[in-house]
Amino acid sequence: MNFVRLNEILNEHYGNLHWWPAETPEEVVIGAILTQNTSWRNVEKAIENLKKIGIRNLSQIVNGDQEKIREAIKPSGFYNQKTARLISVSRAIQSAGGIDSLRKMDDASLSHFLSSLKGVGKETEESIMIYALGRKKFVVDKYTMRIFSRTGIIQSETILPTELKNEIENRMSLEELNNFHGALVNLGKDFCKTKPVCVQCPVRNECNYAKDFTLP
Ligand code: SF4
Structure with a gap:
């Protein structure tokens, strides 16, 4: 899986989350x-x-x-x-x-x-x-690293290659970057927890971790 496909699945599942949840x-x-x-x-x-x-x-x-x-x-x-x-x-x-x-x-x-x-x-x-401030930044948190690693987008949960971060920031619009981070936070809270709930996860059919460890 790559980040473009992951973003498509998350968009289908969560839609526009209007992230970040703040008034100002x-x-x-x-x-x-x-x-x-x-x-x-x-x-x-x-x-x-x-x-x-x-x-x-x-x-x-x-x-x-x-x-x-x-x-x-x-x-x-x-x-x-x-x-x-x-x-x-x-x-x-x-x-x-x-x-x-x-x-x-x-x-x-x-x-x-x-x-x-x-x-x-x-x-x-x-x-x-x-x-x-509306700058094109891809916010990387523990959910991002866990999901990227388990799905197979990156090899290690501790290293996000700079080239990948740059590619995400260059290819996605500000609105897409806004929503992608929000969707990753939601996926991390709802499904890709420390102990993942793969059977209900929208990413399960294309996720390395689910294929390797949980699904028949
Ligand atoms: S299928 Fe499982 S490991 Fe993969 S993203 Fe979903 S919850 Fe995480």
């Missing part, structure tokens, strides 16, 4: 930090709690009551660390002129700026680039 670009930034090392369900609870205390954007994070923020984001785990990250990243973006100023940066400058922020790794950086 600033909410994407907040969600991208909160989702580190936890599931999206926990992030949803944390964001809902933040909204209940009136926090929906980066300025409100910077100027908000730190204790209340810490309490609100508890469902996302690592809440002391994430409170500090939320505040420092929000402050840095505000100091740079806010989301609108980031929008004016070219991809290289934007990547350099985001990657220089403490607590912003590659996945967080690229999530912000595509979902908050």
